[in-house]
């Protein structure tokens with residue numbers, strides 16, 4: 300295989316882009332992830348930064364090719380800090396199976412309860428219900444930009460704690476006897492809350508995004524409980540305004556990639572008793588940096 304990392308982005312080929320909405324999200328065609336060359340991967344990386352959510356269709360891949368795709372986009376993490384997806388899948392795969400309580404019907408950004416949350420996620424369906432189970436994404440940059448200036452300035456100064464205990468604490472203790480997975484070189488045995496800026500500066504574009512989520516953010520630092528609740532409610536309501544959202548209806552063969560540094564997502568739980576199984580691979584991220592950190 301030739302490595303042409305510095306090839307010009309056009310490099311004799313183009314991907315067709317169909318926008319999912321006026322502000323973010325795109326469906327790309329003309330790319331087969333199993334056989335894509337380095338120039339196409341460069342286009343995919345650029346599309347992910349530009350559009351934040353990228354949909355590919357007609358990709359009939361297995362876990363190994365899924366992991367390989369993620370490895371070509373960045374550095375992969377273990378599937379999850381504490382969840383055990385079983386020995387049937389590679390270590391890098393996080394399996395969400397509705398028959399094993401694998402739901403994501405709370406708005407969240409992946410793994411923000413760790414000091415360095417993933418930079419991106421790559422998700423594909425293995426089993427889909429006949430209808431339902433759509434996934435939606437919200438754009439934290441669009442939400443930040445559409446706040447009024449005084450509230451943006453307030454948000455710029457704030458830090459919040461992100462706590463995985465509510466979602467995974469009981470599981471870690473009861474199902475895993477307090478011994479989670481090796482995440483970034485160390486075994487996770489407890490979920491210590493992580494402190495992140497409420498406004499995150501994207502490490503590649505420099506753009507600012509609201510970086511709090513109902514799944515994991517527990518409270519804002521240095522304000523009263525009532526103030527924290529009111530501020531978070533304000534941010535969540537704003538982040539999840541319909542104008543800030545794109546929604547994907549899944550088909551087998553789809554792969555969706557998202558930038559986990561400036562988006563939130565939510566998976567509808569509206570298909571039971573049918574089954575739905577998704578596999579996710581995440582890309583290693585950096586420590587979030589806010590406007591007050593620089």
Ligand SMILES: O=C(O)CCC(=O)C(=O)O
Pocket residue numbers: 395402403409420422433434564565566577579
């Ligand atoms: O099941 C889905 O559509 C999304 C699940 C999820 O939150 C994730 O893969 O990070």
Ligand SMILES: [Fe+2]
Pocket residue numbers: 403407408409564
């Ligand atoms: Fe998620």
